[in-house]
Amino acid sequence: MPAQPVVVVLHDGRLPPATAMEPVTAHAELRPTEEAGLADALRGADVLFAYDFLSTAVPAAWHAAGSLQWIHVAAAGVDTVMSPEVRESDVVVTNSRGIFEGPIAEYVLAQVLALAKDLPGSLRLQREHRWEHRESERVAGTRALVVGTGPIGRAIARLLRAAGMEVHGGGRHLRLDDPDFTTVTDAAGLTAELGRADWVVAAAPLTEATRGMFDAAAFAAMAPHARFVNVGRGELVRTADLVTALRDGTIAGAALDVVDPEPLPAGHALWDLPNVVLTPHSSGDVHGWRSALTELFADNVLRWVEGRPLRNVVDKSLGYVPSTGSRP
Template structure:
């Protein structure tokens, strides 16, 4: 490490709490910048902290990153910042894996319970001052298939198992002794696995291999009574195919925290389809999450400064941190 490293911090409208970055400022020059000034900030910079986790500015400023050695993303998914020149370079990429695992798992459980207990209809009847007795579903004993067996998928599996659901995983490699899922089936067996799931939860990373993976064929493989929950990335799903599956009754409902165009356009048909619940990409955003992201970077910076091993190093070929 150089004696006086330069750290560029890319932010959007929200700037990270500078007091939390004080341990970095003690040992480095910090350059705060928005996307317009990124190229200038990268000149001579050793480290880039991508606090604006939805940015598309990095490829356009990459020509100025001649000294860059490490990029840290304030997100679990690194797809917004991954592009060929970065992937082919020697620059290390790390992410903020671990911050959102449990909050997202809680969100998934909440959505499953909302479907099972039909909470939207209860609220509608309450607004009408209507007392109407109804029965609801149990979730204990129901089957959840979690597509994506990384840390977020594992947190989901543990929480759903704790409330009595039968949980299976779908990942790159099949195994029958997984500590969180028990049984994990390979991606190529996904259509068969979908046919037995009551709830399908998508927690896979977005890569070139997973982009658009949920299409007409996979929706048709699901049970008509199944519900679809996506907390991964909107581009994992072919949205037109999802709309058709919901309208035709091929699946019974969807809870979408991510969509392939964010914000979702006001005229988009998903807004008005019954049994669809939409949230604005906030499933993991607990109070204090932004500060937690800074803390992860500060901890990793201290490791980097002391010559230690960085945590959450992304395999740039895979597009995510490999499981150990």
């Protein structure tokens, strides 16, 4: 490690909180940059802090990263930086696992409750000044399938179970005695499990294996009363297939924190579908989240300069941090 390492901070005009960055400033030279200047900033740099975790500028600037040793992404998903060149390099990639699990689980539970109690419909009636008695659904006793059994998926499962729901998982490997999901189905059993679910929650990382996994066939496998909640990545879904499924009643509704494309363009069909709730990729963004992200990176910088193991090292062949146990 260089005596005075150079850390590039990729941002979108909003810099990391200065107080949280103080431990980094004490040990490294900082080069803040937005996307347009990334290639120039990477020349001679040792570390990239992808604070703008939605930026897709890294692959195009990679030719200038000849001395880079480590990329830290201020998100759980690292798909925006995981180009073939990064995957095949010796550069270590770390993520922000541990920051978003609880907030995203709360968001999913909130959306499940809102859809079951038809809170969007109540708001519409309120705007119309209509006092209209209606009945709502219980969530206790219903069945949820959480696709993605990493830390975020497990936090979701535990919170949904606390609300009285039966929760199962969809992952890479079949498991019959999982502590959070009871059973986890693999790809071979996913279609059948989709058909048994009242709620399908997408919380998987975006990889080549998961891209577009929720397509017309997946929605056709779901029950007509089922709802779909996406807190993973928009590209997990074939958007046109989702719109069709929502329009023709193949599924009953959706709550989407992530979409493809993102941001959702004006005039897109998803804006106006009455059975859709949209939020702008903010399910994990609770008060203090930017400081928490920066503090995690600062802790990793201290580990790096002291020669200690880094937290949240991504397995680049998988595209995420492998779990060390069934309940990380």
